[in-house]
Amino acid sequence: MKNVIVVLVMYAILVSCKSNTPKDSVNRPNVVLIVTDDLGWMDVSYNGSSFYETPNIDALAKESVRFINGYASSPVCSPSRASIQTGMYPTNVDVTNWIPGRAANKGAEKENRWLSNVTEDKLHLKYTTIAEVLKSKDYTTCFIGKWHLGETEDLWPENQGYDINIGGAGKGHPNLNRENGVHGYFSPYGNPRLSDGKEGEYLTDRLGDETVAFMEKNKDKSFFVNLSFYQVHTPLQAKSEYVSQYQEKRKSLGRDTLNELDFNPKWKAGNYINRTFKERFVQAHPTYAAMVKSMDENVGKVVEKLKSLDLYDNTIIVFTSDNGGLSTVNGSPTSNVPLRGGKGWLYEGGVRVPFFIKRAGNIKGGEISNTMVSSIDIFPTILSEVGIEYPHKVDGINVLKDNNREEVLYWHYPHYGNQGGNPGSAIRKGKYKLIHDFETGEKLLFDLENDLSEKHNLYQELPILAASLYSQLDEWRIRNNAKMMKPNPIWNKAERIVE
Numbered sequence: 001m002k003n004v005i006v007v008l009v010m011y012a013i014l015v016s017c018k019s020n021t022p023k024d025s026v027n028r029p030n031v032v033l034i035v036t037d038d039l040g041w042m043d044v045s046y047n048g049s050s051f052y053e054t055p056n057i058d059a060l061a062k063e064s065v066r067f068i069n070g071y072a073s074s075p076v077c078s079p080s081r082a083s084i085q086t087g088m089y090p091t092n093v094d095v096t097n098w099i100p101g102r103a104a105n106k107g108a109e110k111e112n113r114w115l116s117n118v119t120e121d122k123l124h125l126k127y128t129t130i131a132e133v134l135k136s137k138d139y140t141t142c143f144i145g146k147w148h149l150g151e152t153e154d155l156w157p158e159n160q161g162y163d164i165n166i167g168g169a170g171k172g173h174p175n176l177n178r179e180n181g182v183h184g185y186f187s188p189y190g191n192p193r194l195s196d197g198k199e200g201e202y203l204t205d206r207l208g209d210e211t212v213a214f215m216e217k218n219k220d221k222s223f224f225v226n227l228s229f230y231q232v233h234t235p236l237q238a239k240s241e242y243v244s245q246y247q248e249k250r251k252s253l254g255r256d257t258l259n260e261l262d263f264n265p266k267w268k269a270g271n272y273i274n275r276t277f278k279e280r281f282v283q284a285h286p287t288y289a290a291m292v293k294s295m296d297e298n299v300g301k302v303v304e305k306l307k308s309l310d311l312y313d314n315t316i317i318v319f320t321s322d323n324g325g326l327s328t329v330n331g332s333p334t335s336n337v338p339l340r341g342g343k344g345w346l347y348e349g350g351v352r353v354p355f356f357i358k359r360a361g362n363i364k365g366g367e368i369s370n371t372m373v374s375s376i377d378i379f380p381t382i383l384s385e386v387g388i389e390y391p392h393k394v395d396g397i398n399v400l401k402d403n404n405r406e407e408v409l410y411w412h413y414p415h416y417g418n419q420g421g422n423p424g425s426a427i428r429k430g431k432y433k434l435i436h437d438f439e440t441g442e443k444l445l446f447d448l449e450n451d452l453s454e455k456h457n458l459y460q461e462l463p464i465l466a467a468s469l470y471s472q473l474d475e476w477r478i479r480n481n482a483k484m485m486k487p488n489p490i491w492n493k494a495e496r497i498v499e
Contacts, residue, residue, distance in 0.1 A: 029360035042327020056300030063365035070355020073375040087394030114485035122150035131161030145228035148172035208284025208298030246286035255284035283284030321353035344419025
């Protein structure tokens with residue numbers, strides 16, 4: 001009889017334990033969010049690069065929903081990263097420039113037509129991040145890599161919903177100061193949230209290894225890891241053996257004899273004081289290509305670990321970039337051709353990025369979607385796919401299921417960037433895109449279906465459509481707290497230097 005009682009008591013305890021296990025944590029898919037830095041739309045071979053090699057990214061894209069019309073919500077990094085974390089347009093969290101940004105009106109003098117309003121230099125703690133939501137539903141959360149959403153420790157990932165923070169701090173690029181003993185992409189790193197590795201250790205490999213170790217340790221839990229590569233942001237540094245490989249490839253393709261850079265692009269004359277910009281129109285930079293290769297290898301490393309742990313099928317993987325490729329300054333390391341412009345520009349080269357989502361479950365991949373998607377959609381898509389309601393109003397949608405958003409996206413960048421682009425706003429609706437250039441006052445209308453390179457301005461040819469799109473853009477700016485620029489009282493157009 002005593003044995004029966006003991007068995008019944010033990011059974012009751014087991015039932016009680018099972019009933020107290022949060023349902024939210026049972027069989028929920030794991031989530032791996034991979035965010036690259038400055039990786040352009042044409043910087044992956046699946047989009048047509050003939051110089052860079054991304055076999056692991058390509059293979060993952062083939063098993064995913066690949067969005068041809070994938071966008072960052074800003075032409076620079078911090079605003080897009082804020083959107084990814086919150087599901088909101090940069091205007092709605094008041095982070096519209098990289099952090100901390102140039103002094104608001106540095107170098108304005110008589111050259112700049114407009115003065116920038118001051119915007120936030122942080123992702124304020126009052127905004128709920130995707131990590132905070134997932135953590136509240138019993139996910140183990142981890143941030144690895146570049147954060148760049150606040151310069152002080154109280155704003156770093158561990159205070160924004162991430163249980164673990166490896167490498168996420170205030171800087172938007174690897175710390176390079178050889179006089180102080182820090183070497184950028186090579187250890188020692190001088191990163192307050194990443195211990196130094198062996199001499200010569202490569203940062204991108206380290207971040208991949210840390211991701212693999214985290215997944216191994218948490219394989220029996222539901223986990224969310226945001227792997228945020230510093231790659232391919234400057235400084236341009238790569239493994240010497242990979243650089244040599246691409247130097248040889250450059251020669252074999254005959255690109256070592258090409259004129260790769262335009263030192264006097266037409267847009268340069270319409271820009272402000274800095275006249276040092278030059279634009280790349282051929283992908284042939286060996287160091288940049290080697291950096292892409294290392295990043296691709298570590299994407300492959302993460303995928304292989306998920307497969308070896310038998311977690312791959314139950315893991316959502318999102319891959320994207322925070323803005324377009326850097327093509328006009330700092331060595332102009334990549335070309336976005338056939339797209340126009342690059343990082344810091346509202347043209348396609350500045351905002352169109354690689355973007356795909358591998359779903360969890362036995363869902364066949366390989367779909368190519370023409371749906372327009374943006375950084376704002378990552379938050380609601382992930383939460384919807386794991387069965388969690390949004391805790392606040394978001395600007396994005398679940399792009400894998402929802403069809404309730406009009407085919408329209410917006411951008412607002414009221415700043416003079418470091419890459420040569422003018423401040424402005426933009427709207428894309430269907431195949432048409434309108435850019436309002438604040439500096440020149442122009443309104444530029446392009447048919448992206450027939451003019452991906454944005455060469456033919458249709459503003460005069462389609463005035464009714466242009467007026468309608470501009471009105472919609474202006475209404476959006478009013479509704480979404482968009483701070484406009486102020487006239488510069490000492491701007492003198494007549495004295496403006498034009499080369």
